[in-house]
Amino acid sequence: SSPSAAGQRRETRPSAPRSAARRPGLGLGLGLGLDLAELARVVGETADPILAAELARRTAPPAPPEPPPQTLPTAELLAALPGRHDLILVVARRLCEETGDFQPASLRTFEKMAEAVATRAVPPEVLIDCRRQALSPQAGHKGKVLVAAWKRDTPHVLKSGGPLS
Structure with a gap:
């Protein structure tokens, strides 16, 4: 708010963002306001490859749903982890189950x-290898072996040209 020339305070409100629904000529999707029938008609008349691709995208059947991560084998789950922050807790819980270590500190470490x-x-292969070591028959306390293998293997990855070096 700022004082006006008459010495009174004038209240100002930030303007709300204009949505596509309120802007004339713009709709959802293409931003052209075309429904599916209109889009099909325009594609038929113009043979525009971009509009044809949009029509194909809109009329294609939906992609099959991704299987729940809990149903994936651990190796596949770990391989799918890079870039998938939604899988962090799933992987941490799986590591708790496989190592039999359900301590809160272990869960945080696995996270x-x-x-x-x-x-x-860190590449997923490092975690896959650490898990392999922890689940070997020689491992006495699987959770401790997993953490020890991780601590031993990750500094080498980071020093040898990894993403953080």
Whole structure:
């Protein structure tokens, strides 16, 4: 708010963003305000490849849903982790189940390991190998072996030209 020339305070409100529904000539999708029938007619008349691709996209059947991450084998789940922050907790819980280590501190550690892979700071192969070591028959306390293998293997990855070096 700012004082006006008459010495009174004038209240100003920030203008609300204009939505596509209120702008004349603009609709959702293409921004042309065309429904499916109009789009099909324009594509038939013009043979525009961009509009044809949009028509194909709109009329294509929906992609099949992704299977729930809990149903994936662990190796596939870990391989799918880079760039998938939504899988961090799923992976951490899976590591708790596989190692039999359900301590809160272990869960947080496993979350940090999964986060490092999800952010691509560490390749998934490193976590896959650490898991393999932890689940070997020689491992006494699988959770401790997993953490020790992780601590041993990750500094080498980061120093040898990894994303953080």
